Amino acid sequence: DGGITQSPKYLFRKEGQNVTLSCEQNLNHDAMYWYRQDPGQGLRLIYYSQIVNDFQKGDIAEGYSVSREKKESFPLTVTSAQKNPTAFYLCASTGRGKETQYFGPGTRLLVL
Amino acid sequence: AQKVTQAQTEISVVEKEDVTLDCVYETRDTTYYLFWYKQPPSGELVFLIRRNSFDEQNEISGRYSWNFQKSTSSFNFTITASQVVDSAVYFCALSGFHTGGFKTIFGAGTRLFVKA
Numbered sequence: 001d002g003g004i005t006q007s008p009k010y011l012f013r014k015e016g017q018n019v020t021l022s023c024e025q026n027l028n029h030d031a032m033y034w035y036r037q038d039p040g041q042g043l044r045l046i047y048y049s050q051i052v053n054d055f056q057k058g059d060i061a062e063g064y065s066v067s068r069e070k071k072e073s074f075p076l077t078v079t080s081a082q083k084n085p086t087a088f089y090l091c092a093s094t095g096r097g098k099e100t101q102y103f104g105p106g107t108r109l110l111v112l
Numbered sequence: 113a114q115k116v117t118q119a120q121t122e123i124s125v126v127e128k129e130d131v132t133l134d135c136v137y138e139t140r141d142t143t144y145y146l147f148w149y150k151q152p153p154s155g156e157l158v159f160l161i162r163r164n165s166f167d168e169q170n171e172i173s174g175r176y177s178w179n180f181q182k183s184t185s186s187f188n189f190t191i192t193a194s195q196v197v198d199s200a201v202y203f204c205a206l207s208g209f210h211t212g213g214f215k216t217i218f219g220a221g222t223r224l225f226v227k228a
Binding site for chain 2: 031033035040041042043045048050056058088090092094099100101102103104105106108
C-alpha cells in the first residue's frame with residue numbers, strides 16, 4: 001500500500017545529543033514537509049522540500065537540519081542546539097501540482 | 113500575512129447532537145486552498161476536505177458538511193448526528209503558493225468530545 005512511514009514511533013534524546021527522525025514515502029510525491037506539534041497547539045512548519053537536493057526553512061527551523069538525497073526520503077535531525085525538542089513530529093508530502101498534504105503517523109520525541 | 117483562527121478550543125456534545133466547528137482565515141492571496149483535517153488520539157492527521165478559493169459551493173459527505181463563505185472568510189465544518197468515533201482534534205488549514213512552493217498554515221485546532 002502507498003503511504004508515508006515515520007520511525008521510530010517514540011524517540012528519547014539525551015542532553016547534547018543529535019537524533020534523526022525518519023520519513024519515507026512511496027507515493028511518488030515531489031514535495032515533503034516536517035511539522036512540529038506541541039500539546040494543545042497546531043502544527044508549525046520546520047522545513048520543506050519541493051525537489052530532491054533542495055529544501056527551504058520553515059517558520060521554526062532553528063536547531064533542526066534536513067537532507068533530501070532521495071525523492072522518497074526526508075530525514076529530520078534534531079540537533080543539540082534545539083533546547084526544547086520535546087514534541088510530536090509529523091512528516092507530510094504532496095504530489096506535483098497537488099495542494100493536499102498527506103501525513104505520516106508521527107514520531108514523539110522526549111528528552112531524558 | 114496568512115492566518116487561521118479556530119476560536120473554539122474544546123467542544124463537548126452528547127452523541128447524536130449536531131456540532132459546528134468554526135474556522136476563520138486571513139489571506140491576501142486570490143488563489144488559495146482551505147482544508148479540514150481530523151487528528152484522532154493515534155496522532156496521524158487524516159485529510160477530510162479541500163476547497164479552492166474559486167469554489168464556494170458547499171459540500172456534504174455523509175454526516176459531514178462544509179460551509180465556505182468568502183464574504184466572511186469562513187470555512188465551517190458541521191457534523192450531523194455526532195458519534196463517539198468523531199471524538200478527535202480537528203484542524204482547519206490554509207494553503208497558498210509562495211516562493212519555494214505551497215505553504216500550509218494550520219489553526220490551533222478544536223478538540224471535540226462526543227459523549228455516549
